[in-house]
Amino acid sequence: MRQFDYKRATDTDGAIQAHAGQAAAYLAGGTTLIDLVKLDVMQPERMVDVNRLALSNIEDADDGRLRIGATVRNTALAYDDRVKRDYTVLSEALLQGASRQLRNRATTAGNVMQRVRCSYFRDGISPCNKREPGTGCSAIEGVNREVFAVLGTSEHCIAVHPSDMCVAMAAIGATVEVQGPNGTREIAFGDFHKMPGNTPHIEHELAEDELITHVTLDAPIEDAGSTYVKLRDRSSYQFALASCAAIVALDGDVIREVRLALGGVGTKPWRCSQAEEQLVGAAANEENFAQAARLAMQDATPYKHNAYKIPLARKAITQALKDATARAGNGGSI
Amino acid sequence: MSQTTIGSAVARVDGFDKLTGRARYAADFHPEGMAHAYGVYSTISRGRIVSIDTSIADGMPGVIEIFHHDNFPTLHRSPASFPEENMVDELRTPFEDDVVHYAGQFVALVVADTFEHARDAAYRVKASYDADSAAANLAQGLEGGVTEANRTERGDADSAFDSAEVKVDATYTTPVETHNPMEMHATTARWANGKLIVHESTQGVIFARNTLAKNFDLDPSQIEVHADYIGSGFGGKLWLWPHSLATCAVARELGRPVQFMLPRQNMFTTSGHRPETSQHIQLGAKTDGTLTSIIHDSINSTSSINTFVEACGGSTSSLYASDALRVSHATAQVARGTPTPMRAPGAGVGLFALESAMDELAIALDMDPLELRRQNFTATDPSDGKPWSSNHMLECYDRAAERFGWADRNPQVGSMRDGDWLIGQGVAACNWDAMRNPCDARVTLRPDGSATVHCATQDIGTGTYTIIAQTAADTLGIDIGRIHVAIGDSTFPHGQISGGSWATASILPAIVGACKAAADKLVEYAANDGAPMAGADTDDLLFEAGVVKNGRGDQATPADILEPQKLAHAIGDFHSDGSPEDGYAYGSFGVNFVEIGWNPNTAQLKVRRVVSSIDAGAIMNDATARSQVEGAIVMGLGAAMFEATEYDERTGRPVNNNYAEYLVPVNADMPELDVILLNHPDYHLNELGARGIGEIGLTGVQAAVANAVYHATGKRIRDLPITLDKIMDETA
Structure with a gap:
């Protein structure tokens, strides 16, 4: 671990000021940052501690939305009554992420900013375009069974975005509020994370001098049922091999509205817009779910050890749609 | 008494x-003036060190000294003698030359005033190499040649197999597993008045002392090794590894206490592992199920530093009656550190192969797999003809089968369901040695x-x-x-x-x-x-x-x-002897019954129940003995479903070298474990009737899971671990 400065900020302006002009990192839960600093993969010269900022509240926003402070811990968010009631998918995704100890520390904004689990990124020595642009991707021809994507990959990077929380947020729809030296702005959640393309070291829309202050969830869909299906080797404390966040609202036996997002298979939290479009107005039955699953995965690119993720993700989608439909109000049964 | x-x-x-x-472990000791050491590890898997550039690291805060092969004090090798109790598996001493045998081998050791300073400087040491190509896995190692270690034969196993009425002929493979005790390896060493005092996380203070005596050319009385508490070892801490020797050496060189903790990622390279195995089993039987030939030929990966033989067939020659048998062990070199015993070495992976093959034979015979095992029970040890001192295997079968409800099992594949879940039930025998060694x-x-x-x-x-x-x-x-x-x-x-x-x-x-x-x-x-x-x-x-x-x-x-x-x-002082030479064969016996569920909709594999019955002599403490068996079953389930150290074929480096990606079971994976301890004293072995209980529970668990998976799905998985992608029908 290199020597670094430590500044504890007490308000957002102070945090942004302390962060400015040097290789700095915001320290929230530290569950990614401290880990990678110990491994010498991240080398900030300054850590700006944002844990004392007044950003730890969950508050009702206009239009029925829910505004989550950047430093709200995963555990607090998962057990919030409004989240459990209106955003079941988010509560379930959070509770299937990491371990209880990590969830007690990890924050909302920190989870949005979670780094990849690619072993070649984390080892500090392998060629890695994310860590050292232009050196190549070791994962494409390497061991790539678990935390590697089949959607949104490029010849420069195939690492999965590992967050479960973000998959649920991608399905719900959300806005990321950020603050910079010149004020605040909003970034649509779906636009926040970037696919690797030719620049895998650029992971998100956040500018160097900006700080995430809130994530505001879209208003819940009326009478919808939702769930998060996470498939993995062991039952806890493992990143998704494939996961699906599904929100379904019915009109009788017909799907009125649906949201689908995938984890474990995409280089970013992966919203399945095409499959959603096909499902809207269709009967809520297994055949249509399976067809949506096929559509969602039709452009997937398998790598050496992760071809199984394509059928596995289809299973996650089908199961999630079934379970969300069963929970939806105002509908028939399938 | x-x-x-x-x-x-x-x-x-x-x-x-x-x-x-209050319990203090090896790294909880902080003698006055103690410095901290941190390693620099090879990034290549075979070759030579061309240079070690310490120019930046030397000037880093707190750095005291940076050691490598050009400036490291000369140590002596241990003869690696088990009878003399100075065993090691990595024969070379650290930094003895410029040769790299595996990725993650020590190439330098930074000593600094704090742990963080030592680590920081270690990251700035730059080693350059002249790399050679090397076998990165057992398949590649086989191309470089196989060396037979030993073989045991009874009768003519090949011709008995050829003429058998019913046959099974299959190869089973198991991956490298890495010991992951909660407490990482640690050494705190100091020298005082010519004496070496070491706090070491070790499973053997006497072996550690004797080994260090060889390394430093000292009388054992000049060395104290302390291990008040150990956060487990699973075999990985039986013998000393390079970091222990290196820490003691630099403590002497610098004239101050030095502490070293082996980071988790380097426990995947420099402190042993269970080797990769490939096991070819051939079973021949009469149509009534009587075994006529047992052949168990195994090959395991070893290093270029030492030959470690995984005794996969250790149980095979004694477990079942068969007039014809061959058990052979061979090794092939792979550019990894030397393997070492890991809980239930030999039988731990060997019974995965044998007990899977027994299940395959039962299916070929259209016979109940438990009945097949009962039929081939042997009341004497067929390897030497001696009667067992105490063998209650048949009682184990009966009691566990009853508790499990084996009689209600429908043998037809895929016939048992619970909602969306296919249910599978499997059985496998367990077996382990029973012995005692001299003790004062x-x-x-x-x-x-x-x-x-x-x-x-x-x-x-x-x-x-x-x-x-x-x-x-x-x-x-x-x-x-x-x-x-x-x-x-x-x-x-x-x-x-x-x-x-x-x-x-x-x-x-x-x-x-x-x-x-x-x-x-x-x-x-x-x-x-x-x-x-x-x-x-x-x-x-x-x-x-x-x-x-x-x-x-x-x-x-x-x-x-x-x-x-x-x-x-x-x-009062007392010396007790080793195992008696009294004409008896000694062993512990048992059986594991496993029920799994497989959900084809979600590709989820869950172990639902395990019932084990263990005959390990008199039980000294019902709680700690039960914990040993339960813990061993958990580890066996991990080996069955999760554990595998994955190496990059191009670099030989382990890639899943941390607790997040090297999967061991978590509580959420654990079913109800129902352990029956028979508690029949074995008074031939000692006056307490006690044998040992640390390992037997692990043996055969993987096979019981594999057999249950077959029963549920019709998929015979012969390559561990049994992960969802191996069971799924769809491949893309």
């Missing part, structure tokens, strides 16, 4: 210290009525402290609260390693003997002039319930006896 606490579930006597943080102990009785037991063994978390206390309490007839157990110190009377499932059977007879010797000494003192029973014939005196009694109803406490004579204590 009175039996008051032995066998019962006495709470761990070290539990309070562990739960309150000393018991000291004091005027306050307390007793101290000294023995240079250690407790790796299994309950050794507790069963020693129980044994002493029962033998002396005094309360367990008055027994002080002193172990984990190489200066104590010669004790045994915590390994091989022989600690209990070896240590406790020495404790019993030393207790009796101490009691005899107190009796002798009681008859001295001026003592309470002066002039008595010691044959008429009896030590019982902590006091000396004569035939007239008088009794004298230790204080009554010792204080008037101004004696501090009464001491």
Whole structure:
């Protein structure tokens, strides 16, 4: 671990000021940052501690939305009554992420900013375009069974975005509020994370001098049922091999509205817009779910050890749609 | 001997210290002036070091010295002799030359004033290499040649197999598994007046002391190795690894104490592992199920530093009756560190192959797999013709089958369901050696009525402290609260390693003997002039319930006896021998029944139930023994479904070298474990009837899972671990 400065900020302006002009990192839960600093993969010269900022509240926003402070811990968010009631998918995704100890520390904004689990990124020595642009991707021809994507990959990077929380947020729809030296702005959640393309070291829309202050969830869909299906080797404390966040609202036996997002298979939290479009107005039955699953995965690119993720993700989608439909109000049964 | 606490579930006597943080582990010792060492590890898997550039690191804050092959003090190799108790698996000493044998080998050691400074500087040491190509896995290693280590033969196994009425011929493969005890390897070393004092996380303080004596050309009496508490080892801490030697060496060189902790990621490279295996099994049988030929030919990966043989067929030659048999072991070199024993070495992976093949044979015979095992039970050890000292395998089968409900199993594949879940039920035998090794102990009785037991063994978390206390309490007839157990110190009377499932059977007879010797000494003192029973014939005196009694109803406490004579204590020493040469074969036996569920909709594999029945002699403590078996089953389930160290084929580097990506079972994976301990004493082995129980529970678990998976899905998985992608029908 290199020597670094430590500044504890007490308000957002102070945090942004302390962060400015040097290789700095915001320290929230530290569950990614401290880990990678110990491994010498991240080398900030300054850590700006944002844990004392007044950003730890969950508050009702206009239009029925829910505004989550950047430093709200995963555990607090998962057990919030409004989240459990209106955003079941988010509560379930959070509770299937990491371990209880990590969830007690990890924050909302920190989870949005979670780094990849690619072993070649984390080892500090392998060629890695994310860590050292232009050196190549070791994962494409390497061991790539678990935390590697089949959607949104490029010849420069195939690492999965590992967050479960973000998959649920991608399905719900959300806005990321950020603050910079010149004020605040909003970034649509779906636009926040970037696919690797030719620049895998650029992971998100956040500018160097900006700080995430809130994530505001879209208003819940009326009478919808939702769930998060996470498939993995062991039952806890493992990143998704494939996961699906599904929100379904019915009109009788017909799907009125649906949201689908995938984890474990995409280089970013992966919203399945095409499959959603096909499902809207269709009967809520297994055949249509399976067809949506096929559509969602039709452009997937398998790598050496992760071809199984394509059928596995289809299973996650089908199961999630079934379970969300069963929970939806105002509908028939399938 | 009175039996008051032995066998019962006495709470761990070290539990309070562990739960309150008073228990101190190797890295909890911080001698004054202690420096910290951190390693620099090879990034290539084979070749030579061209240069080590320390120019940046030398100037980093807190750096004291950076050692590498050009400036490292010369050490001597240990002969690696098990009989002489100086065993190592990595024969070369650290930094002895510029040759790199595996990725993750030490190439430099940074010593600094703090751990963080040492690590920081280590990241700035730049090594350059001249790399050679090397085998990165067993498949590649086989191309470089196979060396046979040994073979055992009975009859003509090949022709018996060729002429068999029913046959199974299959190859089973298992991956590298890495020991992941909670406590990482750690060494705290200091030198004082020519003596070396080491706090080491080790499963064998005597072996560690003797090995260091060889390395540093010292008399063993000049070395103290302490291991008060160990956060387990699973075999990875039986023998010393390079970091221990290096830490002691630089502590001497710098003239100050040095501490080293092996980071988790380097436990995947420089401190051993269970090797990769490929096991070819051929079983021949008559149509009635009688085995006519057993062939078990195995090959395991080893390093270029040492030949480690995984005794995959260790159980195979004894478990079933068959006139014809061949068991052979061979190795192939792979550019990894040397493998080392990992809990249930040999049978741990060997019974995955044999017991899977037995299931395949049962299916080929259209026979119940439990019945097949019963039919081939052998009341004598077929490897040497000796009768078993105590073998209750058939009772294990019966009791566990009844508890599990095996009679209700529908043998047809895929026939049992629970909602969306396909249910599979599988069975596999367990087996492990039973033996004892020589052990010394000393018991000291004091005027306050307390007793101290000294023995240079250690407790790796299994309950050794507790069963020693129980044994002493029962033998002396005094309360367990008055027994002080002193172990984990190489200066104590010669004790045994915590390994091989022989600690209990070896240590406790020495404790019993030393207790009796101490009691005899107190009796002798009681008859001295001026003592309470002066002039008595010691044959008429009896030590019982902590006091000396004569035939007239008088009794004298230790204080009554010792204080008037101004004696501090009464001491008893005892030496107990190794396994008896009495014409018996010794072993422990058991069976695991496993029920799994497979959800084809979600590709989820869950173990729903495990019922085990274990015949491991008399049980010394029902709680700690049960924990050993349950823990072993958990580890077996991990080996069945999760554990595999994955290496990059191009670099030879392990890629899943952390707790997040190297998967071991978590609580959420664990089913109800129902363990039946038969508790039949084996008095041929020792007077307590105790064998050992640390390893047997693991053996055969993987096969029981694989057999259950077949029963549910019709998929025969012969390559561990059994992950969802191997069971799924769809591949893309």
